[in-house]
Amino acid sequence: MAFRKEAAAKRGVTGSVVLPNPLVEELAQLNPTSPEQLAALPYFGKKRLTLYGDALVAALAQVR
Numbered sequence: 001m002a003f004r005k006e007a008a009a010k011r012g013v014t015g016s017v018v019l020p021n022p023l024v025e026e027l028a029q030l031n032p033t034s035p036e037q038l039a040a041l042p043y044f045g046k047k048r049l050t051l052y053g054d055a056l057v058a059a060l061a062q063v064r
Helices: 002-011 021-030 035-039 046-062
Strands: none
Touching: 002 046, 035 046
16 A cells, blocks of 8 residues: 555654554455544544544545
8 A cells, every 4th residue: 555655654654553454454345435434443543543534535535
């Protein structure tokens, strides 16, 4: 997932810090279309929602 790699590089962390593998699997299965749907996912807390919510929804929309 390019989003994960780019977000990790910007923050100087690993991709698994940005989006853990189980969360990536959930994203692939459920294909959320809003920040509210992201917030309902396991591993997607307030911090991730604030840091990545809108950008992740936009990135997911590009691959639909």
